[in-house]
Amino acid sequence: MSFDPVQFRPAQIRPDFPALAAGLAHFDSPGGTQTPTPVIEAISRALAEPLANRGHGNQAQRNAETIVVEARAAVADLVAGRPEGVVFGRSATSLTFDFARTLAATWSPGDEVVVSRLDHDANIRPWVLAAEERGAVVRWVDFDPTTAELDPARVADVLTDRTRLVALTAASNLLGTKPDVAAVAAAVHTAGALFWVDGVHYAAHAVVDLAALGCDFFVCSPYKFCGPHHGILVADPALLATLHPAKLLPSADVVPERFELGTLPYELLAGATAAVDYLAQLAPSGESRREHLQASLAAVEQQEDRLTGRLEQALADLGATVYSRARHRTSTLLFDLPGTPAAVVAERLAAVGVNAPAGHFYAIEASRHLGLGDRGAVRVGLAPYTDDDDVDRLVAGLSALS
Known part of the structure; x- marks a missing residue:
């Protein structure tokens, strides 16, 4: 259409x-x-109304619970994902570092991780450092500096049966380049590896469809699309259930809460919901x-x-x-x-x-x-x-x- x-x-x-x-x-x-004002007001309103740690025992707890539930639903609509697979964090960078440590715990010396020179360092250094700690090999994929294009074949060429994860941007924050992420995803999954996509710049300029992209993990940040400063990760809840991050003993172990370290910034989550709603009303068409x-x-x-x-x-x-x-x-x-x-x-x-x-x-x-x-x-x-x-x-x- x-x-x-x-x-x-x-x-x-x-x-x-x-x-x-x-x-x-x-x-x-x-x-x-x-x-925009609606986002500012949503943040202010969340702070002005009774607020406490999430729960159902009183109004302050219920307000926090509602904010989180609504934010997960809004993000799921934004990326065509599932609310149960939405993880909130301080930033996309911090989420990538956290998940890199968790995923690397399953790597062995000689395993391989693929990164690209097209990416923001937030989708390079966490993987490089995690690989170094585990004795894994880092394989680099270059883009063509004369065209600013990244050929999916270059990714396919470095994949082996030891590849554990490929990290790639969906849109370069420096050049704007949008690689053929779906083609890369097909090659990555044929090799039996996981695919981590940095969508921070992409989500601000495209309609995100996780199934079409074919990624296993997708990260973005609301402050790139008129929202507040924090990070978001979206993945299949079943995949998240297989991962076990370091966390506090009494912290929830259910997905996605097991990945959210400490109390969430409820006011910022309210702002993220407002940002999604704001984008949705710019030129609406349809029912949902x-x-x-x-x-x-x-x-x-x-x-x-x-x-x-x-x-x-x-x-x-x-x-x-x-x-x-x-x-x-x-x-x-x-x-x-x-x-x-x-x-x-x-x-x-x-x-x-x-x-x-x-x-x-x-x-x-x-x-x-x-x-x-x-x-x-x-x-x-x-x-x-x-x-x-x-x-x-x-x-x-x-x-x-x-």
Whole structure:
């Protein structure tokens, strides 16, 4: 089904974001979006009403229980998963570290783990460190720096009967590249390994369907899609039941609670539910929240694609070197302007109210593989509230530097 982008226009929602009143043009959304009022109010309401540790004995306990149940249901709708498989944590990074330790407990010396240079370091270093501790072998998969593409065949080529886990991003936070995750999943499962997908950048720019992706584990972060700062992992509850993390003795041992170390941040979970609901009403179509999300996110993606086309043309006119060249990618562009260091470009743009930072953004292996070293380049990314005026301001700022 196709969606007419006229169903959604940024002007309809910009008043919902109090931070936009400061007058800045935000192209820093790959590092985190601004927060709409309904999410802010949901967080505030959770803190203002009676709240205690989860339970059913009194209203404060029931409020906490309701928040958790509703948050798991909202996330399940967002990714087409099951609420019983939704795990909450401090961040996607901390969840990956925690699960890396748990999964590595089953590895033996000589087992193999596969990581890619396209990824954020949060989906590389936890696996590398876990492998080192267990005497496992780390196998690397490179992307093509000239096209920013990662060929699934490169993953298949390094798989053996000793491969225990493959970690790959669904969308590069640095380049926007969206690898063929489903093709990789098929190869990984043929080899009998587990597939861990970092969806932090992907979930902000695509309709997530876990079955279509074919991953065993999927992590994301609500603050990338208008929600609060925490992490989410989603997996098949049956798979989670086979894993036994280190935990406190009296902590619940049921799934998914056995993976949630300590008291959950109930107010942030309330915010995550509100963020999902907010996304669902941007351009709704259908009956269920899942259907509303599919329609809304597809409409937003079309709008972002249009604005990205404008930016690409402007960068070409300015003679910029654009590193985001993959055929399938998000509305994120990494580039350099001729004759002006990336850090200077970001500084000059900030001085005229345009937030477009420079760096490697923790995708340090990708930056080095592109030949950019640890300095990185300028990165711009779009969000649902990005409009044509923002693009005009960015282009004007860049033109003043050329």
